[in-house]
Amino acid sequence: MNQSFSFQRFWTYFKYDVTQMWRNHSRAALLIGGASAIFYILWVMFSLVFTQEWHSPMVEARVIMFLVAFLVLELYQVKTYGYLTEKKAGSSWLMIPASRGEKFVSMLLVTLVVIPVLFLAVYLIIDGFLSLVDPTYGQALFTGFTGAYSKVLEGIAELNGQIDINLSPLGIVLTTLAGFVCNFLYFLLCGICFKRNKLVGAFAILFGVSTILSLLMGFVTPRFIEYFQDIEMTEELMKSWTQGLLNLSMILSVLMAVGFGWGIWRRIKTIQH
Amino acid sequence: MIEISNLGFSYGPLAVLKNISLKASEGNIYGLLGENGVGKTTLLTLLCGLKKPQEGSITVDGRNPFGREPSLLADQFYLPDEVTPVHASALSFAKEHGVFWPHFELDKFETILSEFEVALEQKMDAMSAGQLKKTWIAFALACNAKYYYLDEPTNGLDIPSKAQFRKAVTKYTSEDSTLIISTHQVRDLENIIDPIIILDNKEVLVNATMEEISAKLFFDYGTELKPGALYLEQTPGGCIQVYPNTTGEESKVNVEAFFNTVHAHKDVIKAMFNL
Numbered sequence: 374m375n376q377s378f379s380f381q382r383f384w385t386y387f388k389y390d391v392t393q394m395w396r397n398h399s400r401a402a403l404l405i406g407g408a409s410a411i412f413y414i415l416w417v418m419f420s421l422v423f424t425q426e427w428h429s430p431m432v433e434a435r436v437i438m439f440l441v442a443f444l445v446l447e448l449y450q451v452k453t454y455g456y457l458t459e460k461k462a463g464s465s466w467l468m469i470p471a472s473r474g475e476k477f478v479s480m481l482l483v484t485l486v487v488i489p490v491l492f493l494a495v496y497l498i499i500d501g502f503l504s505l506v507d508p509t510y511g512q513a514l515f516t517g518f519t520g521a522y523s524k525v526l527e528g529i530a531e532l533n534g535q536i537d538i539n540l541s542p543l544g545i546v547l548t549t550l551a552g553f554v555c556n557f558l559y560f561l562l563c564g565i566c567f568k569r570n571k572l573v574g575a576f577a578i579l580f581g582v583s584t585i586l587s588l589l590m591g592f593v594t595p596r597f598i599e600y601f602q603d604i605e606m607t608e609e610l611m612k613s614w615t616q617g618l619l620n621l622s623m624i625l626s627v628l629m630a631v632g633f634g635w636g637i638w639r640r641i642k643t644i645q646h
Numbered sequence: 647m648i649e650i651s652n653l654g655f656s657y658g659p660l661a662v663l664k665n666i667s668l669k670a671s672e673g674n675i676y677g678l679l680g681e682n683g684v685g686k687t688t689l690l691t692l693l694c695g696l697k698k699p700q701e702g703s704i705t706v707d708g709r710n711p712f713g714r715e716p717s718l719l720a721d722q723f724y725l726p727d728e729v730t731p732v733h734a735s736a737l738s739f740a741k742e743h744g745v746f747w748p749h750f751e752l753d754k755f756e757t758i759l760s761e762f763e764v765a766l767e768q769k770m771d772a773m774s775a776g777q778l779k780k781t782w783i784a785f786a787l788a789c790n791a792k793y794y795y796l797d798e799p800t801n802g803l804d805i806p807s808k809a810q811f812r813k814a815v816t817k818y819t820s821e822d823s824t825l826i827i828s829t830h831q832v833r834d835l836e837n838i839i840d841p842i843i844i845l846d847n848k849e850v851l852v853n854a855t856m857e858e859i860s861a862k863l864f865f866d867y868g869t870e871l872k873p874g875a876l877y878l879e880q881t882p883g884g885c886i887q888v889y890p891n892t893t894g895e896e897s898k899v900n901v902e903a904f905f906n907t908v909h910a911h912k913d914v915i916k917a918m919f920n921l
Contacts, residue, residue, distance in 0.1 A: 376715040385745055392742060396733050461730045464696055470719035470746040646696045 378474040386471040390479045406495025408442040429510040447556045451564035451571040458568045464646045551626030558633035654701030664848035677839030678828040684845045686828040690795045694724035722793040729782040731771040736781045749790035758784035775802045787818040794825040800834040836901040864891040877907035
């Protein structure tokens with residue numbers, strides 16, 4: 374028997390994991406995914422009560438609502454596998470005959486693929502349905518997103534033309550994705566590390582890290598200003614700085630995602646009950 | 647074969663197990679006895695790999711339980727004192743969970759559960775504590791594991807269920823299975839456990855079979871008080887006296903009386919059992 378990773382056992386475990394996830398979190402997932410409908414109903418109700426006219430939420434409000442729902446989904450990751458720190462459910466999970474590797478990969482797939490895809494599907498289908506049945510609702514977000522993506526690509530092309538730097542659209546998309554992955558993995562890691570007050574713990578760490586970074590920035594920024602005063606900002610330098618910052622941002626996102634992934638792996642390996 | 651060698655475990659500064667060594671051979675139902683807080687549950691969780699030994703080692707068929715290798719996990723089942731109320735019916739739970747144990751038998755699960763008089767379709771998170779425990783016991787036995795670590799399995803069971811549990815354990819576990827059952831309720835299990843391991847104050851006081859106990863101690867259920875008894879307990883119909891077996895005469899071991907004897911004369915018993 375392969376003790377590290379068997380695809381057959383992984384597939385069995387993954388199906389089990391998705392089933393358990395659906396069983397325990399489907400209501401919350403549907404609630405977060407269905408936020409567009411709840412928001413729509415509230416908006417229409419308020420407009421009927423206060424203006425006696427039928428008004429659908431404006432597109433900016435819908436985009437903000439989508440971002441808020443997505444943020445809630447990210448925060449919810451503290452809960453999806455949070456049961457691992459509970460003595461009863463956590464012990465039961467550890468004793469399932471599957472390897473750490475299989476459990477880890479399944480956990481990542483559920484967190485980074487199954488849950489976001491389920492959320493997007495539910496959210497955008499409901500949004501699309503509202504767009505179909507209510508003529509005042511406007512364009513479905515899905516078509517808006519594809520339009521927005523085209524605009525981002527155009528904007529990058531324009532920027533590339535203006536200051537002649539090589540901003541890869543793929544790089545931008547990957548950086549954004551790495552950011553999402555970081556957020557999901559961070560809250561997942563906090564969920565399986567903190568026994569209680571998982572969300573409070575997650576925010577406490579963020580607060581601590583941002584405080585330290587602020588102090589560091591306070592120390593570093595005056596030196597940067599001194600440096601900039603002494604050098605002449607040329608277009609060439611501007612290009613190299615912009616490119617460098619983008620690359621750094623992407624590298625940092627990837628490194629953080631890898632770091633959080635490693636943290637999750639270590640936690641699975643060392644957790645005791 | 648389970649081999650524990652110089653095992654030590656502490657919760658912070660509080661040492662629970664220290665320098666524990668013992669072997670558990672196949673095909674036995676071990677009764678793990680001890681007062682509250684002596685480390686019975688800790689030992690079981692170390693055996694199944696939920697905890698990592700801080701000192702010494704544990705091997706189960708040559709494998710380290712904390713490695714949590716799938717092959718070893720598939721060979722064992724740990725039943726905690728408090729079990730998880732899964733948000734599913736007993737049948738769904740067994741179907742979904744059982745696929746990980748290669749020898750799991752759904753028919754066996756259904757049979758044991760019907761003997762326990764628990765409905766297959768009943769949601770586990772709507773069950774009483776006793777029904778939930780019975781469902782997990784039925785599931786554990788249906789896994790046909792080689793090693794079972796059962797922590798207070800009769801806690802929460804009603805009187806008929808305790809008898810059904812004893813019957814199920816003897817009927818539905820294979821002859822080469824090894825069970826280690828920790829319990830306070832020795833009367834519930836005294837007819838099925840053999841050998842007996844008694845833990846006390848971080849160490850193993852006794853690890854002996856009923857035959858060995860009976861060879862070394864005599865359990866007298868008569869009414870006449872005899873001098874030299876290590877333990878004496880008045881009962882409604884007479885008394886139980888335990889004294890060293892100097893004549894080689896056989897007697898039925900009363901596990902509770904034995905436990906109390908061990909606690910009253912630790913050094914004598916340790917010397918007697920060469921520990």
